[in-house]
Amino acid sequence: MSPTPRPRPRQSWRCVHDGGSGHGSESSATADRADPARGVNGEPGQAGVRDDARHAVPLTAYGHEQAAEAGKQLRELFEGEPVRVYVSPYLRALQTLDSLGLDDLIGLAREEPRLREQDWANFQDTEDIVRQEALRNSYGHFFYRFTHGESGSDVYDRVSSFLETMHRDFETPDSPRNVLLVSHGLTMRLFCMRWFHWSVRFFETLRNPGNAETRVLLRQPDYRYKLDRPFEQWTVHEPTERERSAWL
Numbered sequence: 001m002s003p004t005p006r007p008r009p010r011q012s013w014r015c016v017h018d019g020g021s022g023h024g025s026e027s028s029a030t031a032d033r034a035d036p037a038r039g040v041n042g043e044p045g046q047a048g049v050r051d052d053a054r055h056a057v058p059l060t061a062y063g064h065e066q067a068a069e070a071g072k073q074l075r076e077l078f079e080g081e082p083v084r085v086y087v088s089p090y091l092r093a094l095q096t097l098d099s100l101g102l103d104d105l106i107g108l109a110r111e112e113p114r115l116r117e118q119d120w121a122n123f124q125d126t127e128d129i130v131r132q133e134a135l136r137n138s139y140g141h142f143f144y145r146f147t148h149g150e151s152g153s154d155v156y157d158r159v160s161s162f163l164e165t166m167h168r169d170f171e172t173p174d175s176p177r178n179v180l181l182v183s184h185g186l187t188m189r190l191f192c193m194r195w196f197h198w199s200v201r202f203f204e205t206l207r208n209p210g211n212a213e214t215r216v217l218l219r220q221p222d223y224r225y226k227l228d229r230p231f232e233q234w235t236v237h238e239p240t241e242r243e244r245s246a247w248l
Contacts, residue, residue: 022107054120059095066212071100074214078105078178084169085109086162087182088116096212097182107176114162117184121152141186142200152203156190163194189231196227196246205237218248 059067082105087097089111097109120129128147136144145151169175181191185208192215193203209215209231216228227247 015139053122054124055090056089056183057090059063059092059099062212063092063093064099067096067099068101068164070212070214071102074100074180075102075105077216078102079106081178082107082174082176083178083180085180085182086112086115086166088184089113090116090184091115093182093184100182102180106180107174112162114158115181115183115187118146118152118155118186119148120146121148140204142198152186152190155187156194159187159191159194163191187189188215192231195225198243198246201241202237202239202243205233205235207232207234 083102085097085106085108087093087109093115095110132146134146136146140150142156166179181188184192188209189203189206192198192206195217215231217225218228219225226245230247
């Protein structure tokens with residue numbers, strides 16, 4: 001007799017929010033793009049130390065609009081069924097969740113610090129961040145560690161720890177069939193890298209998703225998951241057969 005598959009959600013969603021504030025240096029989830037040509041998302045040439053805490057940067061008005069539109073699409077795909085939510089504790093992630101307008105479907109929304117954005121430092125010197133971004137682009141986004149901050153591999157490790165928690169939650173009797181993760185661009189890519197066991201080389205080619213953009217992990221008949229679509233790539237790299245099998 002074959003073993004009974006353990007319960008798993010039908011599909012797992014995650015959203016990237018718009019955290020743009022117009023402050024110097026990068027101030028949004030788009031800052032960790034894997035495209036060195038895009039540079040810093042902010043005001044070029046502005047120097048000095050930022051006096052705002054990165055985790056407290058609010059969502060812009062346009063970001064609220066983007067989240068509301070994404071929420072309409074999610075509502076259709078959830079088909080009115082309950083949703084379990086894990087959300088980054090960053091202010092703009094919490095505001096994104098609120099603007100999705102899915103409160104009536106959310107049975108449990110848990111703040112999950114392991115889904116936070118990559119730590120870049122505390123109060124940042126914008127000139128130093130520009131210099132470090134150039135170093136990261138040549139060194140590699142996965143292994144480069146920002147001064148007083150994290151490397152991509154550090155984020156990968158905490159995402160791995162979060163997956164253990166999420167799998168335990170899948171085992172609870174009241175576990176919903178849908179899971180929503182509200183997180184950040186780099187974290188989102190590293191979540192998929194960890195889930196599908198992608199190589200570092202493949203990860204380094206992936207563009208950051210746009211603000212309020214989603215990816216869906218759809219459960220297949222064999223209880224495995226596939227992405228509804230791949231991430232765009234900013235460099236020419238042919239994924240392996242195993243990497244390509246991660247999406248529909």
